[in-house]
Amino acid sequence: MxxxxxxxxxxxxxxxxxxxxxxxxxxxxxxxxxxxxxxxxGEGIMPGGLAALHRLGVRPAGHPLRGIRYTDGRRSAEAAFRGAYGLGVxxxxxxxxxxxxxxxxxxxxxxxxxxxxxxxxxxxxxxxxxxxxxxxxxxxxxxxxxxxxxxxPVPGPGRYGLRRHYRLAPWTDLVEVHWSPYGEAYVTPVGERLVGVALLGRDRRPYEDHLAAFPALAARLTGP
Structure with missing residues (x-):
């Protein structure tokens, strides 16, 4: 059986x-x-999750993550993981x-x-x-x-997620969490020339409309 x-x-x-x-x-x-x-x-695995994968014998390819940065475009705070790396995958x-x-x-x-x-x-x-x-x-x-x-029942309003990948070199080894009054953007390096951007918000809107709430991030992604 x-x-x-x-x-x-x-x-x-x-x-x-x-x-x-x-x-x-x-x-x-x-x-x-x-x-x-x-x-x-978001495609970011924290150190504890990565250790759990290794115990299962699973070692996916990806980009090492040193820590997390939070920013609203004017202020930011960041911290490195203690003693281990995560993985963007x-x-x-x-x-x-x-x-x-x-x-x-x-x-x-x-x-x-x-x-x-x-x-x-x-x-x-x-x-x-x-x-x-x-x-x-x-x-x-x-x-x-x-x-x-x-x-x-799930309390509170639902939220919607959208994601795209950009073929460009990561500018950091941190997961970046950008926030605005309309939602959050999770930026994760997942390869040598690949960055994932996941947008999360309460409104069902096109990806470009959500991204416009993060002008500094949008400029970096669509710059020269």
Missing amino acids: IDILVAGGGPAGLAAAIRAAQAGLEAVVVEPRPAPVDKAC RRTELHAALHARAETLGVRIVEGKVREVRQGRDTVTAAGLTARWLIAADGLHSPLRRALGLDR
Whole structure:
């Protein structure tokens, strides 16, 4: 019998399956999309997260991160990480590295989607598979969590994220967090000539409109 059935083959689901395999358990991941899957995110892994990846045997390529800088265009504050570096890494690179490691450890990855769950006395059945335990790793807005009645209301208004990559040399080895009354911009070097910019705000607007709230950053990204 399968020990661990994981609904969702993103970074969280694959990390759970890898850890289960390292512990000698049989893990199966059910995921509808082929890896790697891209989505908007900050693409910065803090030192603790990087150490956790290394314990899983996962070492994605990326750009070392020395610390974090916060700025509103007039004032700034920064600090270096203590004793270790983080890593700026494309989400696709991270996902591919986790996927490859899972397959190396014998984790079976099944194309499909968990829609219904049947709970037995000592087992759980989903997607035609029966296991001792089920891990719901099917995303921030987990349909499985909602179907099981485990959802909780999120206080406050929702926020929207957009991201682009710029083919230019990073100007710093820090993650930069720019903020304005309209939202934040997370700037992460992810390669020798690649910088990721993720914008987060409460309004659903085009990327260019969000970026305009950060004129100094926009000038650096679109300069000569």
